[in-house]
Amino acid sequence: MCRWTASAVHFCPEAALSTTATTAASAGPHFPLPSAASLCLACFTVLLVTAGTVTGACPPRVGHEPLQVLASGINCSWTLERHTRSYNHLEGDVRLRRLYSANKFFLCIDKTGKVDGTRRKNYADSLMEIRSVSVGVVAIKSVSTGLYLAMSKKGTLFGSVKYNPSCKFKERIEENGYNTYASLRWKHSGRQMFVSLNGRGKPRRGHKARRRHPSTHFLPMLPS
Template sequence: MCFTMNVSLLLLLPGFQLLLIFSVGAKKQEGMVSPEDHGARLRGLWKLHIRDTLLKGKGSTPHPMREGMKQLLYCRVGIGYHLQILPSGSVGGVHKPTEHCWLKVFAMKHGVVGIRGVKSGLYLCMSGEGLAYGAEKFSDDCLLKENLEENHYTTYSSLSHPGVYLALSHKGVLRKGNSVGRHQSCTHFLPRRTP
């Protein structure tokens, strides 16, 4: 009875979740899993999943829970700007949204996300010098801590480089993330589903 119920439950789960369940189960059988090992394993699995999804081509329909929801990220600084990732890899803001402003924010683990430009196909990354840039390949620099602030805006900071925040200036230009803090309006973003 228990085996039948487990098999039917497994048939309902998408492939990535199955892979994650089996990998975690195998680790538990070997012994205790440290949080660092589990986090590293999760990042590795997610990277493989993203690579495989991208290799399938743009003709395939992504699963919304796996790929994130298509949205705009609005920064309330100045007159208000929407974050964009251009095909050249530059990151900045524009007041009126363009096709490069549509982003997919996807969860890596609790409180950690990745962001990818829908049009450019580039991942948002943060360097140790505090600059955001678009990259073709997902790396540790692309892991962002997502934090909901008291004012209901969201801040994004680098997981690899603590204290480095995604930020825009009053003119919509990218600011160095190591010169700003989470309580400044230049680091506050609000997800929007429609322009």
């Protein structure tokens, strides 16, 4: 570390060099001495590297090769910038799943548009294509019939030929690991309406279902 003093020597490197040379000549054998510019550059380099090590930041770039060599030793990059990656929900993500309810029924949509529950594990109408249409919002489509799961204003579930706002559902993972699906478009008295299958495998009206009730809980299962 260099020590700076407020004197004439500080402002006149040539004077400091002459004084040092005279002292060295009187004390012993002669050794080549560095120039005043080299001494200043060395002190400045030490200060920059020390500051960068303490604060964790890279020293500013200067046009001297020694600084670039020292900087490479503390893992700095002058040309590349690090950008924070985004891990937001990917729009357009598609999953093939069977929605298995906590009441032990698979949600299915037949070719007539009727929504029902079945205990048959590999029933064709129960294989669903779950597509992310925005963050936390999905569209559910029967692979075999091509019909979209939809909910009416009154909370009735049905299969829709065309995709429309009534086919959007908010997907949420509950504390027990099951998913709930609430209509994005419709509410009843300000409360969310959920996709639900009762104890007999029949769909319940959305306004009669509650988030914490097992009839609204579904486990997306991989097709076997």
